[in-house]
Structures are given as structure tokens and as C-alpha cells.
Amino acid sequence: MSLQGRPKGEHGRAQPDGAPVTRGTLPGEMRRLAAGTLLAVWAALPLPAAAAVQATAAPAGAGAVAAIDAAATVWQALEKLDGALALRQLEDEAARWVRAGYDDPDGALRRLDELQQGVDAGLPLAWTRVLERTRGLVAARAGREAVAQEAAGRLLQMASRDPVAAADAAMVRAELDDQLWRIESAVGHALEADAAYARACTRDPRGSACDHRGWWHAIRLLAVRADRQGNRLEAARMQQRANELAQQADDDTLLAIGLSVQASFSAALNEPEKARREMAQAERHARKSRDGEAMVVVLLHESMLASLWPHGKGERQSLERALALARAMPSARWEAMVLAALSDEYLRAGRPREALAAVERALPVVRRFDDRRRVPVLLHNGGLARLRLGQAALGKADLEAAVRLWEQAQARARIELALNESADALADIGDAAAALDHFHRADRLRREIDDLNREAVLAQLKERFRTEASQRDLELAERENSLKTARLENQTLIQRVWMLASLVLALAAGVLVFQVRRTRQANRQLRHSEALLKVQSERDPLTGLANRRYFREALAARQPGRGEGFHGGLVLLDVDHFKRINDDYGHVAGDAVLVEVARRLEACVRSGDVACRWGGEEFLLHTPSQSPEAVEALALRVLAGIGQQPVRLPDGREIAVTMSMAYAAFPLAPHGVTLPWEQAVNLVDMGLYTAKAMGRDRAVGILAAEVADSAALHAAASDFERAMQQGRITARITARAG
Template sequence: MRALVVASSLVVAFLAQGASAARVAAPQASASAIAASAVPPGLERLGSALTLAELNDQADRWATEGFDDPDAALHRLDEVQQGLAEGTPAAWAAVIERTRGVVAARAGRESLAQESAGRLSQMAAQVAVAGADAAMIRALLDEQLWRNESAVGHALEADAAYSKTCAGEASRNGCDHRGWWQVIRLLAVRADRQGNRLEAARLQQRANELAQQAGDDTLLAWGLASQALLSHHLNEMEKSRREMSQAERHARKDPSGRAMIRVLLNTAALASLRNERTGSQAPLEEAVRLARSSGSPRLEALALAALSDAFLRAGRPRDALAAVERALPVMRQFNDRRYLPVMLHNGGIARVQLGQIAQGKADLEAAVQLWEQAKARARVEVELNESADALAAAGDVKAALENYHRATALRDQIDTDTRTAVLGQLKERFRTEAGQRDLELAERENSLKTARLENQTLMQRVWMLASIVLALAMGVLVVQVRRTRDANLQLRRSEALLKVQSERDPLTGLANRRHFREALSARQDGDASGFKGGLILLDVDHFKRINDEHGHAIGDAVLIEVAQRLSSCVRSGDVACRWGGEEFLVHTAELSSEGVESLALRVLGEIGNRPVTLADGREVAVTMSMAYAAFPLPPHGVSLPWEQAVNLVDMGLYSAKAMGRDQAVGISACAVSSTDALARAAGDFERARLDGRLSVKVTPRTG
């Protein structure tokens, strides 16, 4: 499914170069003058009376040629540029320069693309849209070379320039809608990759409206197909089906078949999201056939990338590897850094499943390194978890545990960065969603300050008039004291409420990691003998699959139900928290090792023995992998900080997952007598378990 969704979001960046003929009108004055005279030298081969709009259409055909054969297209464009006479309108020269820059950018030819962008910037004084075209070329180049932040910056610059120059005045300023469409689409794809699908849907709607105004069926078909995928992610299923039907209708009007390839890719992605395991292969195979018949090896490689993922989901690793081996040389030929890691990862998973462990691991690591170069941390976490699952299934438990550990460390870093960002957004959130409450609190604070000032004034008057109005002054004083006390009490309540909100997980209502750390630090403060008590760490099995098959809203519902069942099992004095993602952690004080084991197994059964019933009546089976221990560990009672105790139980959890999930691993004893030795045993848990340094009890769940 991953490759299908990636294909649906990235293929437009390729296919947009082959858009259908533009419907945006050319400047009438220039067109009339050109039609009345000879075509400028160097463009005679294009026809006898071209308008600027017709030149834009021809330029788009050159860009389409450059998609698969950039050298031939750039050579033809250089010939045309050299043949331009001094009397050629500046708008015509700008179209040729823009097309040259687009071809170079899509081929990753940085020096040529930057050269064209620079020339267009110089033309901006004569051709209003040239500055926007220059920023568009730089955005496409950065996207091709995977310079994500720079690509978004140039795309935003181009969008602003197009909005200023082309909105409502395209005819006068000689705008071609295709460049603007590519910029908006690039921003939509970026928003989708970052998980901001509402923003992606808004941007895609803008792109669709632009294509519709231009009468461009090809771009409109691609845009509607992309919108259908976003609507599905936003749980607007009927809207998604309607948009895909409209996309197919518009795609049939494109004789090149490129629009239909886009629709087929999204059709396959939707089938994968709906968990139709075989429903994605037929449209992808048709997309491969269409790309081959159109003579586009890059489009064929793109469709093969998605097909390889579909084969993996269908349990056909040999076919998946064959698709990768057909597509990978093309990706490398064009140095397409966006798809190389996807292909390497799919090929690596297929090789591991086929028993080619060494080569498979090398391909998987190469894919991770490419994602890391792109700073795509969320993608790296997904890739590490998927590769760990494949390695565990192939019997390479050590490598699987290493990847699990890397994924967990990366997820912790992402969680830390996310918490930092969320804390930075809290003030804005309170100003918007809770603005009224903040306003009321501010008014109370202002009232308190005013009351204090009034108190000072009244006290002065009391002393001046004490001999006459003592009783009245005392009454006023009592009233003011009560008002001050009430205001202070309200402030303390507000502070307490904010503190509780900062220590609770907003989804499940459990304590969050911050509260857990503070609670354990407080319990262990001043205790020189080290950490004491029981720890139970549990993780929802195959949670990514639940999200993929049912959607993130159902995944959230599962987490809420798991939290409720966990809360029903623990005692009032225990601390249960959402440790991160789909992980939960429990600390029990003053409980024996047998008591900790009993509680852990009760939690395992309470969660796994009953499916989660959804609001619509469907049931989702949910199981947990778990590790637990009571500290200090017998027989030596080694003293260690609570953070190291959590790390030891965390490694036990990895072992539970690697041994098949849906079970509990209890760490009952350790044969080492020092903290450093215990830390080394935790660092290589599997070996420590096998050589007897750690005694482990494995208990599968009983239904």
C-alpha cells in the first residue's frame, strides 16, 4: 500500500509535463500581430500563424518528450533558441526558456535548470509571468533532487507570483495554467506526505478549479483522482467514489493515456486502503501496459514500483522482486531519488522473504539511508518496523530486534520534537479554541489588580476617617478581603486545571510520559537503594495494520478502548500512562513479583480475549505484546535507576514481539551482581537470556 499511495501522490509531478492542450487565451494583440506577419525566425517549423497559446501547447509537447529523452528535447529547444531573431516577442522567448528549464529540472540537470531560471528572472521586467515561471522551475528542481524545504519555499514563492500575475488576468499577461498547476500540486503532495490531509485537500481543490477553468481534461482527471484518495483518507467515502468516477470520465478524453495511468494508480491505492488485497493488481498491470504502449519507460517504472508493493501484500515476493528489478535501472538512470528508496525497500523485503537475507538486509539499509538523507523520519520509522517484521519472520531475531530498537529510538525523537512543537502551539490553541476562557481569566486577573488598587485607596481613606466611619470602613475591608480571597482561589484553580491538562494524554485520558516521569522520580526520591516496584510495558500488536485496514479514526478508538481496559485492571495507587504511540506503561508500588505477574497476565487477557466493538457494530481483534518485572531483581537485588529498569523491560517487549506477539515475557531474575553488568545484559537481551544471565518466563495469552 505504501508504494501505491506514494505513486498516487508523486506521479503527477512527472505526468504534469504531458498535459493536454491549454485553454488559457493568449494575448490577443500579440497573436494578431504574429498571425498577420511571418512567424519569427527559428519557429517556422511550428506553423504559419501560431498564437502564444498554441506555442504553449507545442512547448508542453516538448516537455513531454523531455520526460523520457531529455537530451533530445534540450537539443531541439537549443536549436529553436538559436534561431530566434531580435524581433521575436519577449513572451515567445520566455516560453522557450521556461520549457528548457522544466525539462532540465525534471532530469535533475541542476546547472541548466538554474541557468534558465536566472534568464527568466531577468525577463520579468518585460514578461510579467517570467518571475513566477523562474520560481516554479527552481521548485521542480529541488523536488527532483529531494531538497524538500527549499522546494516548498520556491513553490510558495511561485504560487504567490502566479496569484498576483495570472488570477483574472491570464489573457493579458500571457500565463499558461500548467506551470501554476504544477506548483499547487507540489504543495498539495507535500502537505499529504506530512499527514496534513485537510490542507492537501484544500490545495488539490485549488488545482482542480484551475484545470477546470482552463478546460484541461487531462490535468482535471489527475486532480480528481488525487482528490478521491484524499477524500477516502478523510472518511468521505461517497465523495471519494464520485470524484474517482468523474476522473475516469475526463481521463478517457486524453488520447495519450497518461491521464488514465494516473487514474489507475489511484484506483489501485484506494483498493489497497480498502484492504482489497487482489483489487489493486489489475489496475496496476493495466497501468504498466499503457505506459509501455505509450513508449514511456519512466512511467512504466513508476507503475512497476506500485505493482511491487501490491505483490508483496499478496504474498508474492518473487513477482515483487521481478517488478523491482525491471524498474530499478530506470530509476537509477534518471537518478530519481524519490523512488529509489521505495524500490530498494520493496526489493529488500522480497529478498528477505525469499531467503536472500544478506542482500535483502543491504537493500533495506540502503533505503533507510536515502530516507535519512531526505530527513523523512516518519518514513524511516515505518521502513524500520516493516523490515523488522520481515526479518523476524525469516528467523533473524537479532537483526529484527536491532531494527525495532532503532525504530523506537527514532519514534522517541519524533515524539520529543512533536511535544516541543505542541507546546509551542498551546498558546495559539488557547487563544483560538479556548479564547473565551482565557479572556475570562484575564478579566478576573484585571479585576483582582483593580481590587487591590481600590483596597489601597480605601485603606488610606479608612485611616483618614477612622474616628467617624470606623464601622463602615471595617465592613468595606471585609468585603475587599473576601473578593481578593475568591479571586486568588480562582487563579489557583485555573493553574491546577492547566497542570492536569499538561499531564494527561488527550486521546486516552491516561497519564502521559511527563507525568509518569515526575511520579516515579517523586516515589524514588531520596531512596539510595535504587528503583523499587513492578513495571509492565505493553504494545498493541500490528497497530499499523489496524490503521491501514480501518483508518486512523478506528485506530484511535482502539487505543481508547485499550486504555479503558487497562485502567479497569490496575489498582488505585498504580500509575498507568500512554508511553508513546501504541505503547502503555504501568508502575505498581509495594507488589510482589507474583503480584506483578498476576496483574500483567490479567491485563493481557482483559485486552486480548474480547474484540473491540466499534460504533457501527464491527469488531476488531486486538492483542498485546508485553514485558514485566518486579524490581529489585532477585537474587542479588542489583540497584539501578528507574530509567534503566524501563529500558530492561523495553528489551523484554522486543523479545515478546520477535517470538510471535500476543504473549507476556516476565523477567524473573538476573544472575549478575552489579548495575553495569545488568546494563550490558539489557543491551544484548537475547544473548543474556540464552546464556542464563537473565531468567525469563514466556506466557502466551489464554482465551
């Protein structure tokens, strides 16, 4: 990326007729007017928002003269700099101006409007572009659509003379659309900005300079979009691109923010050690940065990841530091953001009253600024707190309002997490029907997100396998050439053997035996590698159990010639409160629980049964037996075998782990209706959610179905609870003894 500006002495300015002139030909009165107007406002750029407002309210006279004198001093200092250095300093000041406008957008826009008067004809084109982009960004982040669109239009008018202006215009529109939740349009403009910055900044534009911050924000918007959809792999990839850009520019502020975000992605992708390293790097860059907001962002992410290193800084400590920094800046919006995180921490600590108080302090602030990213978070946390305080009706209303707002943002990953949290809270207060509804909605979203992530993983695997296949083809060609060479040498040797004595013939025979042995050894190694690869592709790497792929192949092999009808027993089970285990003890403890559950599961099954990790904290058993009694005995044996002893964690602590499960023997009595195996799994999945809604640590056995065909059984399964009440499905619910 080129960051060069105009060479020294080439600060071309546009006269009214558009003809470029040099610094020496600009009329003296116009030059003084441009300098005074620009720097009288520019001098206030580093000030906090509150200080800027006070300066505006000061009476004219001595204060105004002092401001003009200070502006002239700064202008004279910039006059002595090389053009690229002066423009770079303006870029740095503009970035601080945008941050000041975060809390006082009206004051920032008012000062920028004053700055725009009389300077357009007296500034280099790149300087005018920076000021228009700054004005557009302040307006976009405040939701001022008319002002932002006007600034973007002016930037587009400059695009023919300054290619970076087109990228800046697209980036301003992307920020505006994201703020107003026009999601598809925001993504389109962010992609447009990314491509335009790449075109303008990878060559050597002599007439303009590239500021890495605009490009960084465009890429960051694409990462945020992928994260909202639950595509963490793509989000992490885009964030890595943004971090590399900040690294090239040696920008400690953006590196601190970007690395802390990257650490959150690494933790979500189950890479805790990588997350730890990235967070440590983020803290180092935040300390080097002079921007207090960078440290607030780092502390917020550090609080979210506190469970990954239990011996490090605590979550509350990080949030209290962040709150003190936000108040010291001062910034009402950053303080509200920290209060939102504190409300989440209070909820996890079982302190709903403090959580609700934090929400009620922060919500008016974010609503005043129309901050649509924060409103649903606060509504959701407030709804959970109200449920736990006995305000059920208000709590449910807040939870649904939060989900509706996230739906507008197409934030599927956040909705799925929120529905799981609200389902647990509703189950805790005894509202089983509402809890079951939230479980079902979360499950549908989880499947959509899993499909999206699966597609991303497959795309990456295909690319990797394509590269590895090319490498293998190259190695195979080299080996084939070596073999042909060896064969030619052997033929030459054989010809010589016929010409030499029996001693040479014996030597040739020895060489041939050696080659045969090497070929056989290579073939054995190849067969061993193929067998190892097959085993690895059929096993879950964490628990060692079979995976979904092996489960499908095993069913196909066991039931030849039976068409779509599934025969045998299914047991689907899920670890109770697994999210709480991860939150309270960390992801390393969660992995240890899954490994121990898998070990106990294997101890309960018999020869011929198939146990697999179905996904996340879910496990699935298949037994060839079609006897309902045998399947029920297996299910209850598993329920007791897993829950009767606590699980010892790697750090020596012990926690109680229980399971919820559902089971059935197919074809179902009394009519022997058959189903494809996928629908059979969906049926026991409905039973599993019923077990969770009824208090967990129990099994729901589907014993019979009064239906005539598979279509009627599928319809009954789609509304499992009503089918049970109407007697179309007969189930037995068994809580674990002890």
C-alpha cells in the first residue's frame, strides 16, 4: 500500500476555473483566509468533545484572536513540512476529530461546516478530500443521512482527479448503511471501498495519499458482517487482513483494537492459546497508543475472555478499569458500552438487580445517540434481569424486542445465543412452554449457522486439498521420472550383464532384489497412510468417537435393501448446562467434560452399537436391536452411568455433569410405521427438547405412535408436545435416580 503524498513544492490548488496553481501563485489574501479558517477549527481537533463545546460558547474577541494566532502558528509549521508529512499530520488530526464527533456529532459537524466555508478553493485536493471524508464519517456514525450523502457526493466529484476519493465515498456510505441497518447495501459499499482502496493504494498515486484507516474500517465492516451471520472463519480472515494493514502502517491504536477482536474470534474457534497471545499483543499496543478508547476496547474483550485464563485478570477488574477510563475521557457512549458489558457480568454472577440498574443507566444514552448496535444488547440483558426479579411480562417483552432488532441486522449468531440464554432463564422460572419455544427457535438458527460454517470450512479444505493435490502430483511425477530413469539404468545394466561375466550378472540380480523390496515397502507405507486417513476422517478429533460421516456409512452398511425405512434403536443425549460449564470453568474444562462423557458413553454400549459425537455437546447412539425394552435399558444405563459420578477437571476440581436424552425403537409400535433415518433423528430430537424443558437430567422414551403412515408421524413430530397431549405419541419420562 502506497502512502505517499505530493512531493515537496507540488501543492497544486484549484482556482475557480479549475487551473492548477502553485503555492507561490495563490493570492495572499485568499491564502490567509484559507489558513485562518482551517486552523482555527483544526486546533480544537485533539480536544475532548466537552472542551470543544466550551470553546464554541466562549465570547468573541480575545479568545477568537488567540485561536487565529494559534492556527497561524500551526499553519506555518506545516508550511515547512514536506507535502506528504503535512498531509499525514492532517490525517492523524482528522482521525481524532472523528473520535471527538462520536460523543458530540452536532458540535463536530457545526465546526466542520465552519471550516468548509472559504477553504475549498485554497487547499490542495487531497486536503479537501480528507476534510470531506471526516465530515461524512462523523455524520454517518451519528445517522445523519443527508449530511453523509452530501459528503459522499462531493468525494465522488473528486474521484476523477484523486482515485482515493472514490474509495472514501464508498466507505462513508458503508458506515452510514451499517449505522441505519441497511445490511446488504452496507456490505456492497464496503466491498466497493475495499476494491477501490486496493486499486488506488497498491500503485504509486502521485497526486494523492492513501490513509490506511479508511481501508481498515472498510475491511472491519466486512468482518463484522460475517460475525453477525455466525461465519467466524470468514470474520477471522477479514480481521486478519485489517490487522496486517494496521501493522504495515505501525498504527498502535488500530492494532490494539484489531488484535483484541481477533482474540475473541480465536476463542470462539476453540483456540484459547492463540487468543491468549493475541490479547497480550493487544494490551502492549494499547499501552503504546495515546488513544484511551483503544484501551477501553482491549479491556472489554479481555473481560469476555477472562474464563480462558482463570489465574489471570478477573472479568470484573477489567470492566471496572474500562469504566474508569470511559469516565475520564469523558465519553457517555463508551461509558454506556462498558455498562452493557457489566450488566452481562452481573447476570452471570447471579446479581440481577445490579444488572438491571446498569441497563437502566446505559439505555437512555444509547437511545439518545440512536446507537442501534447497543440497544438490543441492553434490552436482552434487561429482559433476563427482569425475569429473575419476577417481572416476567416485562422481561419477555424486552427479550422479544431485542430479537426483533437483531433480526433487522440479520445477526443470526447473536440471536441464537440470546435465545439459548432466554430459554435457560425461562426454564429456571418454570415457564416450560416458552422455554421450549426458545429452544426450538435457537435450534433452527444453530442449524443454519452450522450449515454456513460447514460451507466455509469445506471451501477452505477444498482449497487446501487442491494445493496439497498439486504438490502430490508434482511429487508423483518426480517419482515416476526417477522410476523411468532407474528402469533405463537397469536396462543398460542388463545389457552389460550379458557382456560381462557371471560376477556382473550376480550383481545385477542383487540390485533387482533391492529395487523390488523398496517397491513393496513403498506400497505398504501407502496402504498404511490410506488406512490412517480413513480412520481420521471417521473420528471426532476431541473425543475419539465416530463422527456424523461414519454414522451415515454405518447405517447404510447395516440396512441393505430396506429402502428408506430405518430399523433399530436411537438414543440422542445432550450435556446439561454446557454453556454454563464453559462460562464458569473455561473452554478447557468444557473439552475435558466432553472427553469424559464420551469415555463413560463407550463403557455403557455393547458390541455392535455405534456411539458418535453428533455435534457440539450432543451425542447419538444407534443399536441394531428393535426391542423397545432393550433400547430403554440402554438409555437408562447411559443416563445413570454418566450422571452418577462427578467429572474431575484438569486443575483437580470436580463438577457434577448430567445429561438430558430421548430414545426410541424403530419401526414404532403399534403400526410399525417406518421413517428415513434423518426423520427418526429429528423425532428423538423433539423428545430431547422436551426432556430439557421438563427439568433436564432425565430421559424421554418415545414408545408408540398412533399414526397410519410416515407423513402422519412426521406431522405429529413437528408439534411434539401437542401430539403427546392428544395421545398420538406415547412417551415415558424417567428422571435419573439418586
